[in-house]
Amino acid sequence: ILNVEQSPQSLHVQEGDSTNFTCSFPSSNFYALHWYRWETAKSPEALFVMTLNGDEKKKGRISATLNTKEGYSYLYIKGSQPEDSATYLCAFGKTSYDKVIFGPGTSLSVIP
Amino acid sequence: NAGVTQTPKFRVLKTGQSMTLLCAQDMNHEYMYWYRQDPGMGLRLIHYSVGEGTTAKGEVPDGYNVSRLKKQNFLLGLESAAPSQTSVYFCASSQERILLIRTQYFGPGTRLLVL
Numbered sequence A: 001i002l003n004v005e006q007s008p009q010s011l012h013v014q015e016g017d018s019t020n021f022t023c024s025f026p027s028s029n030f031y032a033l034h035w036y037r038w039e040t041a042k043s044p045e046a047l048f049v050m051t052l053n054g055d056e057k058k059k060g061r062i063s064a065t066l067n068t069k070e071g072y073s074y075l076y077i078k079g080s081q082p083e084d085s086a087t088y089l090c091a092f093g094k095t096s097y098d099k100v101i102f103g104p105g106t107s108l109s110v111i112p
Numbered sequence B: 001n002a003g004v005t006q007t008p009k010f011r012v013l014k015t016g017q018s019m020t021l022l023c024a025q026d027m028n029h030e031y032m033y034w035y036r037q038d039p040g041m042g043l044r045l046i047h048y049s050v051g052e053g054t055t056a057k058g059e060v061p062d063g064y065n066v067s068r069l070k071k072q073n074f075l076l077g078l079e080s081a082a083p084s085q086t087s088v089y090f091c092a093s094s095q096e097r098i099l100l101i102r103t104q105y106f107g108p109g110t111r112l113l114v115l
Helices: none
Strands: A005-007 A010-014 A019-024 A030-038 A045-050 A056-059 A062-067 A072-077 A086-094 A106-111 B004-007 B010-013 B019-025 B031-038 B042-051 B054-057 B064-067 B073-078 B087-094 B104-106 B110-114
Touching: A005 A086, A010 A019, A019 A086, A019 A106, A030 A072, A045 A056, A045 A062, A045 B104, A072 A086, B004 B087, B019 B031, B019 B087, B019 B110, B031 B073, B042 B064, B042 B073, B073 B087
Parallel strands: A010 A106, B010 B110
Antiparallel strands: A005 A019, A019 A072, A030 A045, A030 A086, A056 A062, A062 A072, A086 A106, B004 B019, B019 B073, B031 B042, B031 B087, B042 B054, B064 B073, B087 B104, B087 B110
């Protein structure tokens, strides 16, 4: 069984605050780590995919880092806005395993 | 392009009834997946397909069957619905064989309530 964990489970921040959350995954036989953004009543949408230790990706105010040796990835949101309110999912791909495993998600609420 | 579409959007079933959920994609993707989403559980893989005519079990396959007779369609069947199958079902497709790198594209979901 491959366990992918995300913390915290939920988060409430004020508009303008910066925030970050964590995805933890097994460090052995790592292949790829995905981040998805999932707004209420919509489908999950891809943010990033990272494959190399030390990878950093950025899209606007959102960025992500990857540490494959210790098995974690951070997602950062700078200057949170109400439209950032969503559940953020990470998904882990393991070598020779042809499907990814999703974490339970972190639910972010940005209060205006 | 419509992307990934799912039919129906919402359905109520009585215990023991059967139904089929349809997923269609117009992106010519090889890989297709069915997930269920339950509170606090994230997305769990039910079944998946690596190409037309092939299917395989995911994490939680019991109580479900699937078929992929055409490349663009992936059907999920419930032969005898149970209240434990109340969930939101998402279909996804992916562009090429190396799924672990390629992004999955999700449908809008089907909300199923089993009474």
